[in-house]
Amino acid sequence: MEEIQYIDWNNSIQILKKAYEANLFVLIIGPKGTGKTSLVRDFAKSMNIELESINFSLRTRESHLIGTKTLTDGTVNFDEGLLVKSMKKGDMLYLDEINSAEADVLLRLDEALDDRRQIVLKESTGEVIKAKEKWFVIATINPLTHTGTKELPPQILSRFPVRIRLEYPPEEMELEIIKKHVSGEHDSEIIQAIKLANTLRQAAAVEELFYSPSLRETIAFGKLLDKDMSPKEAAKYVFGNVYTQWGDIEYQKVNDIITSMFGN
Ligand SMILES: Nc1ncnc2c1ncn2[C@@H]1O[C@H](COP(=O)(O)OP(=O)(O)O)[C@@H](O)[C@H]1O
Ligand SMILES: [Mg+2]
Incomplete structure (x- = not known):
């Protein structure tokens, strides 16, 4: 798809930039189609940071985030999930519609998002993955008025201390x-x-x-x-x-x- 330049009509890019520099994770709240995904993509591009995206649904499993064991030619390997990958690389992770995630998935995310920014690979070797310093996370949620949306538990909300509201533009x-x-x-x-x-x-x-x-x-x-x-x-x-x-x-x-x- 062609890349469309994001029109920053409410100064969101600058807020994202400050949050990034202060290493504060960001939550974007707004109805569908208000430009949340375009904003994040454009920001990542303008900052030249690689972006990994996870689009949450009820079917998103822990293994999507953490990874899965695979067996090739008799050796067991671990296929890293996007969360683990992005922590190791220290790039940008986009958690789209995070409020659609199931409780067990949120629990695992919470582990990575708390101040220690690390996760224990209990699925594999028990190794502790520590995020690189520059690691940055942006999540989006739809307002609760949208049918089928669940509220995000306060504990997870608190991991994203910068909140941007996106509405339909003038x-x-x-x-x-x-x-x-x-x-x-x-x-x-x-x-x-x-x-x-x-x-x-x-x-x-x-x-x-x-x-x-x-x-x-x-x-x-x-x-x-x-x-x-x-x-x-x-x-x-x-x-x-x-x-x-x-x-x-x-x-x-x-x-x-x-x-x-x-x-x-
Ligand atoms: N500020 C903007 N500048 C340019 N295009 C925009 C802007 N806001 C929304 N759009 C366009 O509107 C459509 C929906 O935006 P999208 O980012 O997918 O919304 P959301 O992620 O909130 O559902 C896309 O085609 C996007 O390019
Ligand atoms: Mg979107």
Whole structure:
């Protein structure tokens, strides 16, 4: 995928830089599609630090972090997991959606993240892995309003003493971000789509709707216009149809909003 330059509209890069220099781990909190992953990638690139990423889900096992024993030609080897690798290398570790991790996985992470920054390889030789001094960890979580999200235990939260909040950007900033991804010949239609997205976001925030569109959607809208789709149609495919998942009434509510903003 092409690398898109991150627009640092709320000065997050500078905060990350200070945290990095002070060796303080960072937690980024924000709804999906607000640029969390792009921010971290861009930061790692600008600092020229190698980045290892783990995307957490209920299926993430300790072995992903720590490693697994393998048997080749009669000899037992240990295939290091990403956590162990990044500690040894002293590079940057990105723990995406860390609040999706199961308790046993979090326990193992906690071991590595506490002030000693070390982990005992009880799965293998019992060796103690100590992180290099420059080792840096950034984690993200979605706010609890998102369905299926669990809260992160306070003990883990305390390992990340610097917290960045990412929200949906102001309208004119969202336009600027979208224009990084699209041709830039449909400003007024894209502004209309941002207004629609913000209406839906506000409705979702007060639980009038079940879904909140992100920057991924407003960018997708712009890309479809680049392919000569009409704004009304693009709005239907990108913003409207998804609400069918929650039934006809939910869908009609949104459809009425789309018609009022983009015509029949
Ligand atoms: N500030 C920004 N500058 C450039 N692109 C952005 C910005 N914020 C979001 N995007 C774009 O929006 C989309 C979603 O961003 P992403 O980083 O995947 O969000 P998250 O990790 O919070 O879900 C990506 O295509 C990303 O490039
Ligand atoms: Mg992400």
